[in-house]
Amino acid sequence: MSTPFTRRHLLVTTTASVLVLGLAACSQDAIDGEAAEGETFTLVAGHQLAADTPFDEGLDHFAELVEEYTDGQVTVEVHPNAELGTETEMFQAMQSGTMDVAIVAPGSIAEFVPETSILSMPFLVTTREQRDAIIEGPIAEELAGSMEETAGIFPMTYFGGGIRQMFFTEPAQSLQDVEGRLFRVQPSEVLTDSFAAVGLEPTVVAYNELYNGLQTGVVDGAENESVFIDSQKFYEPAPNILVTNHEVTIRPLVVARASLDRLPEDVQEQVLQAATEAGEFERDLEAETDDEILQQLGEMEGVTLEEADVSGAIDDVRPVWEEYAAQWGAEDMLQQIIDLREDA
Template identity: 30%
Template sequence: MRKFAACAAFGASLFATTALAEPVTLRLGHPVFEAHPIHDTAVRFKEAVERISNGDVTVEIYPARQLGDVKELAEGVQFGTVDMTVNSTSAYATLEPAIDAFQLPGAIPDYEGFVTMAKSAEARAIMDRLENHGMVALGVYDGGLRHFMTVGEPVESLEDMKGLKTRVAPNRMFLDAWSAVGVNPTPMAYGEVYSALETGTLDAVEINLTSIESEKYYEIGKAVTLTGQYFWPGFLLVNKNKFDSLTPEQQAAMRQAADEIVEPQVMAVKELDTKVLKRLDELGIPVVTPSDAFKAELAAAFAPVVEQYEAIDPLIADFSAKAKMLTPAAQ
């Protein structure tokens, strides 16, 4: 009888704790303008989690570097000065080298393949490592397939790329990959790229079509070559202490919302790419589709770097092996 009474008292106490849990509002910052898919990710998550939790979890979005640029947001969520972010995966590769798997050149064939990999056990194994650094990765989404934009003549061969001062995100693998191609890779913060292209500090930028639109690079870029070297994923991250302070129901709502939005978010980027290509055509900006020979040159240049990074961590090798099994979707 005493045992039953004790269990009943514990259950009542647990119910009271859950019932009295306060609704939570989370501040989510990201580094891009509202026309960019990263903002769309934040909006989709906000709407989904508020619906699933019946308003018990609400999200305030701070776009366009209001809470900091890529690096500042990465550190902010890690150390708890920012609750959440949707931020480039490459910003976290120095913490966890396995994260480079998401952007191995040529690894993921298309947007459909990205959805498969984003939901894979191989991706989850990589994301879970961020918990060792004070963050919980709820999911991985996409900012767009990366291409090559110049302020001068279009590039139509590997030779055309040689020596071009090209902005890359500050990440070791990108430096290695683009050095292998033969450009002059120039690490630079995202918010500085427009002025650098405008003043001639840069000759080119490897960039997604969606950023060409949202950052208005079309105002200064003269040509785009559809090299499609890798995607531009972003983690949806929450500070681990903040996440651990939530009720199990609140945590479950966040995880469910994050999973629910992966496919619609990624496929919306594919659709947006089509619209941006139409916009570039209307602006008279040449868009070059690489020849098979050019594609083969790029793949051959990237291949040693891919092998180098696959050997760094078993999780990279596992992710790459899974991605290589994907069959491109019928277009």
């Protein structure tokens, strides 16, 4: 019997054959920057969230714009719900040439380009205005250069804009209330150290096991954006939401440089323009959706929503930011991000 990984590998291999037929057989005209008449290309794209989420709608919009701007010369195949693997597996598939485009969180990219984690440090990027200044300025440009040089992959644009909150099985009105509680984190040293610094007891639990872990007491709490607190029904075992606004999500939409370079130069520009517009569309959609769902959660019977004072947490976690920035040689970048804060 094939394992889940094997089945996923087979799907990647199948979609890769489309890529090979669509891209690897390019004519000399395409290599020289001009497409042969009637020549078409297929880009394989994926993400790990469910269909009909803002990520999925954003990637679908990218596919529609690419087809429109290239007059059907380029088609984007969108695979949601981790059909092509985890974010790490998709990133590796892009490096090996078996897929082309993916939405990948900074924490997943960090395995290949560690300094990318600076975009998702808790309590560091806390407003959408600060996020915009990062992704539209020299910080994003520097990270993109590092990513392309190290991994051969770079961001075309950025999705995200949901704001992460904490939620607990027992009542919580402040960060002081939750000190010592077992708190689910992703497998990341940065996240573990950051949440430990504010008094929580971080423990790694697989995302697909989190609901059961909250039910059975394996963990007392976790953190996520409101859209996923709602869609995964985490509010059922953990109805006490502490509004900490500790991270505005920044999710790069990345492309393999080798995949882009196979396209004629004019078509590359059209694809990149489509990505820019899709990023703006998705960020607006995600922000609107996130705000609406957080309000809806607060109106649900049995769910509590408490605003938290996080000023002390910022002081507690700052040494963690500084420690990791020093490891990555990103001290200047960290200071630039801090300088963009409203409370700097």
